[in-house]
Amino acid sequence: MANQVAHDLMCTLWEETAETTGMKMSLSKDLEIYNMDGDANSDHASADTAGTSDREYIPQEYRFETQDGIESTDGDFQDTVDRMIPVNRGKSKRVLATISAKGLRDPQRRKKVMEGFARDIANAVDLECYQKMINESTMAVVNTTAFDYQAPIDAEILMLNYGLGAFDKNLFLSNKDYGKVAKDLGQNQYNEAGIVKDALTKAQLPMLATFDTMRSDYLINLAKPTTATLTVNGTQSHTVSTYDANDFYLDNRSMPLVVTGATSATMPVGTKFTIAGVNFLHPETREDTGELLTFSVITTGAGTVTVQPAIVATGPYRNASAAAATGAAVTVLNIADSNPSLFYTPESTVLIPGRLPVPADAGNVTSIEATTEQGLPMRMTYRYDFHKERYEMKALIFFDVQVVYPNQLGMILSNQV
Numbered sequence: 201m202a203n204q205v206a207h208d209l210m211c212t213l214w215e216e217t218a219e220t221t222g223m224k225m226s227l228s229k230d231l232e233i234y235n236m237d238g239d240a241n242s243d244h245a246s247a248d249t250a251g252t253s254d255r256e257y258i259p260q261e262y263r264f265e266t267q268d269g270i271e272s273t274d275g276d277f278q279d280t281v282d283r284m285i286p287v288n289r290g291k292s293k294r295v296l297a298t299i300s301a302k303g304l305r306d307p308q309r310r311k312k313v314m315e316g317f318a319r320d321i322a323n324a325v326d327l328e329c330y331q332k333m334i335n336e337s338t339m340a341v342v343n344t345t346a347f348d349y350q351a352p353i354d355a356e357i358l359m360l361n362y363g364l365g366a367f368d369k370n371l372f373l374s375n376k377d378y379g380k381v382a383k384d385l386g387q388n389q390y391n392e393a394g395i396v397k398d399a400l401t402k403a404q405l406p407m408l409a410t411f412d413t414m415r416s417d418y419l420i421n422l423a424k425p426t427t428a429t430l431t432v433n434g435t436q437s438h439t440v441s442t443y444d445a446n447d448f449y450l451d452n453r454s455m456p457l458v459v460t461g462a463t464s465a466t467m468p469v470g471t472k473f474t475i476a477g478v479n480f481l482h483p484e485t486r487e488d489t490g491e492l493l494t495f496s497v498i499t500t501g502a503g504t505v506t507v508q509p510a511i512v513a514t515g516p517y518r519n520a521s522a523a524a525a526t527g528a529a530v531t532v533l534n535i536a537d538s539n540p541s542l543f544y545t546p547e548s549t550v551l552i553p554g555r556l557p558v559p560a561d562a563g564n565v566t567s568i569e570a571t572t573e574q575g576l577p578m579r580m581t582y583r584y585d586f587h588k589e590r591y592e593m594k595a596l597i598f599f600d601v602q603v604v605y606p607n608q609l610g611m612i613l614s615n616q617v
Contacts, residue, residue: 206304206584207566210591213310214568214580217595220318222573226417227372227542228322228329231601233575234258234287234550257284257449258550258604263516278516282442284449289554289600293324300590317595323418325576329601330372330420333542333549335470336603338509339610340494342472342533347377347541347614352411355543355612361491362607363483367545371411374539377614378415411543419539422613428466430530432475433458433503437523438510452517453606454498455510459530464500471497472533472613478511479521483607488521494533496606508606519607533613540611548608553577554598572597 222229260283267276295317303309339362341354352371359369373381438455459467467473473495480493499506511520555577558567568580582593603609 209304210582211568213314214570217314217317218570218572218578220314221322224318224322225326226414228326228551229574230370231329231549231551232546234552256287258287259284265516281440283452285602285604286451287552287600287602289552291328291600292596292598293321295320295595298590298592304591321595321597325597332601333603333609334420334422334540334611336496336498336508336606337609337611338494338496338606340472340533341612342616343614344617347380351612355610356410358610361489364545364608369411370544370546371413372542373415374419374541375416376539377541422470422534422538422540424534424536425468425471425532426465428461430459430461430466432524432526432528432530433460435523435526437513440512440515440517452510454506454508456504457507458504462505463502467497467505468500469497474531475524476529477522478524481519481521486518493520536616538613538615540613543610545608548605549603551576552600552602556598
């Protein structure tokens with residue numbers, strides 16, 4: 201009976217923790233949950249011998265060239281290219297803590313434990329999402345001044361040029377940028393009744409441009425790289441294909457780029473840059489927009505960096521006006537430290553839930569599972585230490601976050617001087 205009472209109290213604590221975690225999440229709460237069971241393809245060839253691999257793949261859409269005329273030939277057939285995005289579900293966050301047997305009976309103690317778990321787990325997941333989206337965004341609004349209302353308008357226009365006019369659009373303000381917006385709204389409080397209350401007392405702002413707008417509870421810094429002269433070393437582009445040379449699925453979102461002067465200091469992860477002569481194409485019409493394509497470094501190195509998006513200059517998946525030409529200048533955009541704000545479509549970035557079951561024969565360990573409001577499974581395991589008369593608890597959340605469409609995710613960089 202005593203064990204059942206303790207278990208019931210633990211279950212209540214964990215259900216409240218999951219509920220509160222979901223309430224406290226801000227950016228991750230806004231992201232969609234991708235159900236791997238429905239559409240993903242498992243890459244069983246990638247599983248290691250220990251069976252610990254958790255890689256699956258999200259399929260991207262097909263694109264084709266539309267041809268003129270009524271008559272056709274056998275040469276008009278186009279290949280169906282399966283473009284797959286790897287999902288590793290290798291991200292996990294854990295918290296271990298203890299609560300005394302007497303403390304478990306105390307509602308106030310349980311509440312404080314629950315709030316501590318919820319706050320720190322929510323923050324950890326949110327920071328993971330925020331950092332991932334900063335590192336892999338491929339649209340950039342760069343200003344030499346502080347954030348103002350023109351920035352969201354410029355972001356909206358950029359999204360229109362990227363063919364995203366029909367998509368829902370979200371704006372996630374860093375709290376520094378949010379502070380400027382809230383201050384301006386506060387100064388106009390007598391002219392726009394009701395807006396100030398929302399701006400100053402909630403993590404929800406009125407729409408800026410056509411964005412659904414929210415703000416962060418913290419700051420992530422995108423540090424400026426070390427200044428260097430950077431140029432493309434050899435003409436380079438990417439050929440879209442289903443498999444790589446080893447017959448594994450090829451991630452067509454990215455490509456290696458050989459850059460003279462590239463190091464982990466001059467082109468660290470998250471660096472935003474352009475290449476002279478490489479403009480982005482409108483994704484639907486495939487017409488040259490006349491604006492340079494923005495790239496993001498997702499893996500750094502000496503002489504070679506992995507960048508997103510891949511440069512595709514030909515075929516139905518083309519996104520660039522030309523290949524990167526040898527000797528072309530590489531211009532870094534984030535030349536000063538910044539706390540970026542994000543703008544994106546809901547489809548651009550997804551959370552992928554994972555689950556780690558506890559064996560039935562785990563001995564003196566009992567597991568409890570719950571789910572956050574946005575659908576992320578959380579697991580708590582606990583055991584009783586009869587020497588110290590306390591419960592030892594481990595909270596675990598297991599997931600992945602993937603930028604599925606980098607061309608639908610951007611950032612606003614202020615004070616770039």
